[in-house]
Every structure is written in structure tokens, then in C-alpha cells.
Amino acid sequence: MNVNEKLREYAQMTEEALGKYIPSTDCPQKSVIEAARYSLSAGGKRLRPALVMEFCRVCGGEPETALPVACAIEMMHTFSLIHDDLPCMDNDDLRRGKPSCHKAFGEATALLAGDALAIMPFEIIAKAGMEQTIEPVYALKIIQLLAQLAGFEGMIGGQTLDLEYENKQPSVSEILEMYRMKTGALLEFCCKAGCIAAGADESKQDAAGKFGRSIGLAFQITDDILDITADEKTLGKPIGSDKENGKYTYVSAVGIDEARERVRQLTAEAKEFLTEFSETEFLNELANMLAERSN
């Protein structure tokens, strides 16, 4: 099992499918479509799509069944990055080593591209349900879950806390709750949604969701660590941006050593939840890789 090879395989499936879902730029409103394509094609590990398809597979489904959901979550994630980079939010000029969407296309077009990428995921999942590649009631459940975990009480709630905590020093538990919402919620979605698409029972959905939450928290803490320890070229964005933006992070609250220990613990916890499933080699190695990543 080569975890990077398998990741690349899932990434390729996702990128091919994404290319087909986004409408052609042969229309008068092409600027917003080009902006969306630009940000969607900026790469990254395509971690979220891989989780969706792999959890579908370990629940006995075909990875392809979950491909529409994989594309949907990659769009939702990309929307959050575009809006996060906007001047009124983190005001980041770079994303994955390239100009951020508003730097390349202007603020208004980036805003609209993000908006469209927040909406299209639901169209794709609904279509998969209507065409019965995913059972209609499962498609509805996946749509409900995505909206819930992306919205006021999930990702967007977490981004709001991120803003709130710029003005007051949050406690360690407040920081962790923010991470659970901001980053953990969509990873929880990925793992659960893959199970739902395969028709898995509640107990499997639940274990998958907990795996997603744990690696999500570990992922965000690793991001904080890398913001201090990585080199800019490897990371693809400026180093020290958290401190510069006056952001309190888990690392600034407890120090790098304790943060590293927490990542190890969370990764070990995450892997415990995989005992509900069989053929979990990829997921186990993926959890390890995420904890040890350098970008």
C-alpha cells in the first residue's frame, strides 16, 4: 500500500469529474466560471474526496458511487478557501503558492465564484439521487448533513469564532471547539457521507464521523505547527501569518511540544475508530501521513 499513490488515484478521479461538473466558459458570465475553475484546479492533496470515496469502499460500496459527493465536498472546501482569503477575512494574497482567487480575478468575481461553489455541491448530490446512483433517501441525508456541517453550527460557525477570537484571548477549550467546527466538521462529513452513500449502518457512520473529527482536529493543529516551523516554499504560503494576523492558536496557547503530542494522541484515537471497518490500511496510513506532513 502506497498511500500517496492511492491519494493520487482518487485525486485524478476527482479532478476529471470536477472538470465535467463546472460549466463551460463559453458563455457571457465566463469570468466567474474561470475564477471557480482556477481555484478548484489549484490542487492540494484532495484529502476530502479521498476520505469520501475510501469510506464508501470500506463499507462495501464502489468508490465511484461516492464520486459526486467527493466533488461536492471539494467544491465546498474550495468555496471556504476563496472567501477566507478575501480582504475582509484573512486578506491572503497567496494560496498554494499561487495568487489567491481575488488577487487573480478581483474581489467581486472571487466572492461570486465562492458563492456558486457553495451552492453547486447540492445540485450534484441531488442529481446523483435523482439518477439513483445514490439511493434518493441517502442523497437527502447527505445533503442535510453537508448543509448542517458547513453552516451556522459547523464550518461557518467556526469561521465566525475565528473572527470573534481576534478580539479576545480564547481559552484552550474555546480554540479546540473552533477547530472542531472550522476544520473538523467538513472532515466528519466526508467520512460519514462515504458510509451513507454505501448504505452502511448508523454504527459505522458514527465511527467514521468520529475518525473524521479526530483527524480534523489533528489536521488543524498540524497547520498551526507548520505555520511556525515550515519553510514558505514547501508550505506554499507565507510563514508566521497566524501571529501576524493576531490569531491565537492551539500552539500559541500550549506550545509546540504539547501540540505535537496532542496530534499524536488524536491520530491514535482516530485509528481506534477504524476497528469498525475492514481493509483500513489506506485510512491508517493516511492518518499517519497527515500527522507527519510538511505542507
Added chain:
Amino acid sequence: MNVNEKLREYAQMTEEALGKYIPSTDCPQKSVIEAARYSLSAGGKRLRPALVMEFCRVCGGEPETALPVACAIEMMHTFSLIHDDLPCMDNDDLRRGKPSCHKAFGEATALLAGDALAIMPFEIIAKAGMEQTIEPVYALKIIQLLAQLAGFEGMIGGQTLDLEYENKQPSVSEILEMYRMKTGALLEFCCKAGCIAAGADESKQDAAGKFGRSIGLAFQITDDILDITADEKTLGKPIGSDKENGKYTYVSAVGIDEARERVRQLTAEAKEFLTEFSETEFLNELANMLAERSN
């Protein structure tokens, strides 16, 4: 039949239900929820919810069946207003006579409130499908249609054209196509979705969609006329903002008299499509009222 009384009745149902859908502000991320509540409660005629529920009723359904869809579309509409008012878009300080969302809550919170209001509609409709108050396959169809008519090829596509046309003088047919996408698409959705919720056949869905497109176009042209002829207090926002923002409108292209004539034609056309339905007194009077409105 008193059209205003009936509109108020539908508005009250919508406002009560909206109040229950939006989460409590008793949580750390309350600012984004307060901002969403603020913009949702800013009023307006609640035209879109009324269309959804009334088309459900004229297709033999209970208006209450379509209430989740009515709330969903009001959220989607409110999201578009919040983002439209942002500094990088129209930069409007006032909306319905009150400070716009970013003026009241700051840009970042307004951005996130809009984002959450673009996502929550899908949660509400999916839940209605899961609870079978709307047939699951109808709920999927409504979700697909909403995302399609709000996204790249609908409302957001139209907003993109609105931006594009600030830099070049569009032709009359380009202006009308922009209006069809920017305003007509969501009104088309309302009328069609009400029919789908009631289980109406394709022919009724189609006629309802055409009614929505026609009144949508008439509505947007009337907006342009009011931007020149209304008084600021009645309209609830500054007069002459189109000209000030360098926007080419249908009125600036063809003049007020021809624009008024076009509104009359479109309204007459819209009413023709109602012959597919019975008990259309409210819809007929609503179409008249919209063409003759002063705000």
C-alpha cells in the same frame, strides 16, 4: 380577494417558520446568526414565499406543504441581497430603509451570514424530504432546481453579467438576458417548486416557470423605473443609484415610456400562462400589483 391581505398571511407564515429554522443566538458564534436574523427580518413583501405556497395551492396541495421551500427561497434571496450590498459589489449602505448587513455587523460577519444563508436552504428542503412532508424524489428535484437557478447559470451568473456590463455598454438583449438570470431565475424557481411540492405534472411546472420568468423580468424593469421615479422614503434606498454606479439598465437603453410598455406586455403574457391553473385570482392580482408598485 384582497391581494395585500393574502400576501400578509403568507408573509406571517414565512416569518414564523423562518424564526424557528434559524438557530438560537445562545452560542459563541452568535454574531453571524444575529446578522442573518437581522437581514431576514428586514421585511419586504415576501413575494417569493407567497409564489411558492400559492403555486402549491393552485396545484391542489396545501400551502403548508411548501412552507419549507418558501423559507428556503427567502433565505437564498436574502443571501443574495447581503452579498450584493457588500463594498466589493454595489457598496450599498441602506437596504429597505435600514443599514445594510455589513454596515450593521461588519463586512466579515455579513459575508459569513450570507454564506450560511446560501447553504441552509438545502438543509431545510432535504429535511422536509426526509420527513416525507414533501415526497423524497420531489425534494431532490426542488434542491437540484434551486441550485441550478441560483448558481453559475442562474442568479450568480446574472450578478456576474451585472459586473461585466459596468465596463462595456450592453445591448438591450444582453440587458434582458442578465435580468432573466439575475432576477427571473429565482422567481421561476418559486413558481415551479410550488408545483413540484404539490406533485403537479410537467406541463403545469412549465407554465408556472414561464409565469415566474415573465413577472421576474417585469419586476426588474420596474425596479429600474423606480430607481429613477420613486422617492427615497417610499423606496427605502437612495434614488438614482444605478446611474451613480454607472449601470446600464433597460430604462437607460430604451427610455421610461418603452420600459413601462414592456412591463405591461410582460404582465399580460405572464397572466396568459395562468390559464393552465384554476383559482388564479390571487396570482392575477399579484401580477398586476407588481407592475403597478411604488416600492
